[in-house]
Amino acid sequence: MSTLRVAVLGGGSFGTVIANLAASNGHATTLWLRDPEQLADMRASHENTRYLPGFALSPELKFSDDLLATVAAADLIFVSIPSKAFRAVVTAAKPAFRPDHMLVSTTKGVEKDSFALMSEILREASGLERIGVISGPNLAKEIMAKQIAGTVVASADESLRDAVHETLSCTFFRVFANTDVYGVELSGALKNIYAVASGIAAAHKLGENTRAMLLTRSLAEMSRFAVHLGANPLTFLGLAGVGDLLATCSSSLSRNYQVGFAIGSGQSLEEIVEDLEQTAEGINTIHTVKHKADAMGIRMPLVNGLYDVIYNGKSLYDVVLAMMLASQSSDVEFVLPKPGEE
Ligand SMILES: NC(=O)C1=CN([C@@H]2O[C@H](COP(=O)(O)OP(=O)(O)OC[C@H]3O[C@@H](n4cnc5c(N)ncnc54)[C@H](O)[C@@H]3O)[C@@H](O)[C@H]2O)C=CC1
Numbered sequence: 001m002s003t004l005r006v007a008v009l010g011g012g013s014f015g016t017v018i019a020n021l022a023a024s025n026g027h028a029t030t031l032w033l034r035d036p037e038q039l040a041d042m043r044a045s046h047e048n049t050r051y052l053p054g055f056a057l058s059p060e061l062k063f064s065d066d067l068l069a070t071v072a073a074a075d076l077i078f079v080s081i082p083s084k085a086f087r088a089v090v091t092a093a094k095p096a097f098r099p100d101h102m103l104v105s106t107t108k109g110v111e112k113d114s115f116a117l118m119s120e121i122l123r124e125a126s127g128l129e130r131i132g133v134i135s136g137p138n139l140a141k142e143i144m145a146k147q148i149a150g151t152v153v154a155s156a157d158e159s160l161r162d163a164v165h166e167t168l169s170c171t172f173f174r175v176f177a178n179t180d181v182y183g184v185e186l187s188g189a190l191k192n193i194y195a196v197a198s199g200i201a202a203a204h205k206l207g208e209n210t211r212a213m214l215l216t217r218s219l220a221e222m223s224r225f226a227v228h229l230g231a232n233p234l235t236f237l238g239l240a241g242v243g244d245l246l247a248t249c250s251s252s253l254s255r256n257y258q259v260g261f262a263i264g265s266g267q268s269l270e271e272i273v274e275d276l277e278q279t280a281e282g283i284n285t286i287h288t289v290k291h292k293a294d295a296m297g298i299r300m301p302l303v304n305g306l307y308d309v310i311y312n313g314k315s316l317y318d319v320v321l322a323m324m325l326a327s328q329s330s331d332v333e334f335v336l337p338k339p340g341e342e
C-alpha cells in the first residue's frame with residue numbers, strides 16, 4: 001500500500017472522523033482547524049473534546065491552523081466545512097493548490113442562493129480538475145466507535161477514487177465507487193430534509209406503516225428532483241441514496257433528525273437553532289431546494305409540506321391531510337409516469 005499525504009479542512013465531527021481514519025491507516029495526515037483554542041486543546045488531549053468527546057484520536061494525527069501550509073504539504077485534500085462557509089475556505093486555500101492536487105468534499109449541503117453543489121464550488125473556486133465527493137450512511141460517532149460502515153466516493157477520476165479507497169478503507173470502513181458525482185452529493189444533501197421530517201414524525205409517535213411510507217416517498221421525491229438536475233436515478237438505490245436516507249431518518253444521532261424531533265415536540269425553529277451547537281444542513285436545504293424546485297417546476301409535496309410547517313406556520317395535521325387526500329399518484333414514476341411527466 002502506498003502512503004499519501006492527506007489534509008482535512010474542518011475540525012468538526014466529520015472532519016475529525018476522516019482525518020482519524022487516514023492517520024490510523026498510516027497516511028501522514030493533518031487536520032486544519034481555524035479556532036486556536038480548539039487547536040491547542042486537540043494537540044494537548046489528542047481528542048476532539050468539543051464534538052467527539054471520549055474518543056482517543058490516532059497519535060499520528062497532526063493538527064494545524066495554517067491553511068496554506070496544510071494544503072501545500074498534502075496530495076489529497078478532504079473539505080469538511082459546512083456548506084455556508086465552504087466556498088470561503090476553498091477560496092482562501094487557492095494560493096496553495098497545485099494541478100496534481102485531489103480535492104474531495106464530505107459536505108452534505110447546497111450553497112444558498114446559487115444552488116451550487118460542493119463539487120461545483122470545488123471546481124470553480126480552485127480551478128482544479130481532480131474533484132470528488134464522499135457520501136453515505138456515516139454517522140460520525142458510530143465510525144469513531146469502530147462500528148462497521150460504508151461510504152461512496154464519486155469522481156470521474158479513477159486515480160482519485162482509488163486514492164480515497166486507499167486512504168480510508170479499513171476493517172470497519174469500506175469505500176464503494178461511483179462516477180455519478182451529482183447523484184451522490186445530491187443524495188447526501190437531500191436526505192437531510194427528510195431526516196427533519198422523520199424527526200417530526202417520531203415526535204408524533206407515528207406508526208411503522210407511516211414511517212415506511214415517508215421514507216419511500218422521500219426516496220421517490222429525492223430521485224425525481226435529482227434527475228431534473230442531471231443525476232442518475234439508480235444512484236439513489238445505492239449506499240449514498242437509500243443507505244444514508246435509512247440511517248439519518250432513523251437515528252437520534254443525526255442532528256437533522258434531532259431538529260425535526262424538537263420541531264415536532266413544539267419548540268420554535270429560532271430556539272432550536274440557538275441551542276444547536278453543531279451543523280444541521282437540512283434547515284437551509286429545505287429552503288433552498290423548495291425555491292429551486294418551484295423555479296424548475298418539479299413536484300415536491302413533502303418538501304412543500306415541510307416548508308409550510310416550518311416557515312409558514314401551517315399545522316402538521318392540515319398539511320398531512322391535504323397530502324393524504326390529493327389525487328392518485330404514481331408509486332414508481334419510472335414504471336408509471338405521472339400524466340404530463342412522461
Ligand atoms: N457529523 C456527521 O455525522 C457527518 C457530517 N457530514 C457533513 O460534513 C459537513 C461538516 O459537518 P460536521 O463536521 O458534522 O459539522 P460540525 O458542526 O461538527 O463542525 C463544523 C466545523 O466547521 C468549522 N467551520 C465552520 N465555518 C468555518 C470557517 N469559515 N472556517 C473554518 N472552519 C469552519 C467549525 O468550526 C466546526 O469545526 C456537513 O456538511 C455535514 O453534513 C457528513 C457525514 C457525516
Ligand SMILES: O=C(CO)COP(=O)(O)O
Nearest residue numbers: 136137138139254255256
Ligand atoms: O450525514 C450524516 C450521516 O450520514 C449525519 O447526519 P446529520 O448531519 O443529520 O447529523
